[in-house]
Amino acid sequence: HITLNPAPIAGDSLVVCATNFNYTTYIGSILVTSSNTPFVVYQSNVIHDAGVAVNGSVEYSENVNLDVTLSNVGLQDANQVVATLSCSNPHVQITDNTELYGTINASSNLTKTGAFAFTVDPVISDQEIATFTINSVDDQNNAWTSTFSVVLNAPLLSATTVVVDDAAGNNNGRLDPGENATIKILTPNTGHAVSPTAMGNLSTSSTNYITVNTPNYNMGAIATSSSVYAEFPITVDASTPIGTSVNFTYQVDASGYTATKSFAMVVGIIVEDFESGNFTHFPWDTTAAHSGNAPWIILNNGNIFEGNYAARSGVISDNQTSVLSMTVQTLAADTFSFYKRVSCEDSPYSGSGYWYDYLKFEIDGTKKGQWDGDIAWSREAYFLSVGNHTLKWTYYKDQSASEGDDAAYIDYLIFPPIYQPLNNQEQELLVRSIVAYPNPCTDMLYININAQKQGNYSLQLNNQLGQSMNISAKGELTAGSNFVRLNTSSLPSGIYYLQLVTDKSIQTLKISVVK
Incomplete structure (x- = not known):
């Protein structure tokens, strides 16, 4: 029992704070009522929804009836009580705002079935809050105000993964000149309501090279926590230069619930796999001034990653290097990747920054990776922005000892779109x-x-x-x-x-x- 002095004013609220060690602080409120008058407040509601899903939750476009329970927390009966409902959310329209409750006995609840009704707009934000206010009056002109909230549910669409299905072509998962393929775009609904019928549309600004044969795709209704692929058959013009960047825009519209994704793809694969048997297919710098103590060579036997050829570091002695580099002009920002193999001394102190023999890869003079010991063929990938970039591989030997092949290897380099000078012919x-x-x-x-x-x-x-x-x-x-x-x-x-x-x-x- 707690006695407050001075006594709080009826109709006001007391703020209560409860704390304990290692517990989250709780802050709540207690309504103050007069001991000799009625006091009517909102107690609870039951939702009867019709439309998107009959599930006791409120979704977009639905018509909703509310059973509302009012509670008289006072010590006197409230007579001829009339309750009026309003809502501050602009996406909610009240269609039945008044209910006669009559007498609500002291310290009792009274429920009215279908007391109020409202509708929800067709397009709303998922999980937005609708705050309702109930104003109640009795025959003695006592007036009380209570509020409660209802969560409004809607779909939330997005566009994520893009997949190239070229099973009718070379089935390499990429666009190639002269190929018919299907672009599939994953469209998830992460909202809390099933979507209306969703229509996807794919367009391209690269009409010189790309024809979208069927630009529209009906995905139907997308259930909550589900995803659907929108599929678009396209044709790549046979004259499209290898390495051309083509641009697409995907839009999905489900009766006002929309998402957009713009993306670019590279036509063809720009690959250096050394199958030419020399270093002339790309702008490799093999001059003595930039090759270290021995230039890299091309092998056509042994442990090759792909095809019949790979590049190997030159034969060097202690405290020497073998360097291979090129400068490329990137036309579109994307990933550059290559496969490497290392067979040399393992450096037990590499964690502290001291290495024995190793392969180092740099972009524009910045180290991106360094490897030593016995490493099987494995892929490395790095992002290249638009512009000129110098790619450099260096095999380095310290002052003593050798193990394994005492060499490093690279193969199957895949470039983003780059400028490629052509041969004299x-x-x-x-x-x-x-x-x-x-x-x-x-x-x-x-x-x-x-x-x-x-x-x-x-x-x-x-x-x-x-x-x-x-x-x-x-x-x-x-x-x-x-x-x-x-x-x-x-x-x-x-x-x-x-x-x-x-x-x-x-x-x-x-x-x-x-x-």
Whole structure:
């Protein structure tokens, strides 16, 4: 028994705080009532819903009837009680807001079936809260206000995993020139209500190379905590240059519940597997000045990862290195990967930073990985942003001892879209030069393409992630100068990359936009 002095005011609330060591503090409130008057408050409700799912919960678009129990916590009867319901949530419309409760005896509850009714808008946020207020009055003009809340449930759609199904082609899970494939996009519903019928749509800005044969897909209703793949048959043009980045936009709409995903894919696989038998297929730097004490070599026997060839570090002595490197121009940000094998001394003190013999991989002078001992073929992968990057592998020997093959190996390098100079026979199909001005530009970019002969071209502006900015041009080149202009007025200030694609090559220029 607790006596409060001064006594609290009837109709007010007392805040109660309960604490204990190693327990979460609880804060609650106690309603203060007069000992000789009625006092009517909200007690509980039962939901009767009709629409999306008859489950005792409130979903979008539903019509709801409420059984509401009021409690008279006072010591006197409340007579001729009339209760009125209102709601502060704009997505809820009250369709029956008044109920006559009559007499509610002291210290008793009274339930009215179907006391109130409301409807919910077709599009709401999942798990948003609807706060209701009940104003009750009796025949003595006593008035009481209570509140309660109801959770509103809705679907919550997103677009996540993208899968390429090219079983009708070479079944490598990638887009390739001339291939028919199906792009599948996983569409989860992580909300708390089943969705209306969901329609997916796939579009592409890379219409020079990609045809979306069936752009719409009916996924039906997506149940809560479930996922459905939207499937879109596409065709890749046979003339698409290897390494071309193509852009897609996926949109799903389920009667107002939407999600969007933009993504890019690379057509074809740009791979260095040394099957040419030499270092001329890619811009490897094999000059003596950049090869350490001995250049890397290409093997066609022994433990090869893929095909018939792999690269091996050169034969070196103690305190020497064998270096292999190249500089590439990345056209779209993506992953670069390679397989490596190491057979050398194991360094028991590598954890403290001291290594014996080892293979080191660097990007632009920054170490990304270092390996020693006996390591079987295994994959390494690193992100390359748009622009120029120097990739470097160094096999290093310390001052003494050798074990295993005393070497490092690499094979099956997969590149993101990169600029690849062509050999002399193909050079006649390339443009002589491309100049863009002014650079930096503001609202208009002018391009002069100096072509050696007639041929088709396409121009596209991409951001630093390699995503299309939907500013492009295409047509036919004639021998000599060809002038094109692109409207850049819609672009914010930043760095962009102008990509020129011809029949046999891809070239890129760095462009600055200043507003």
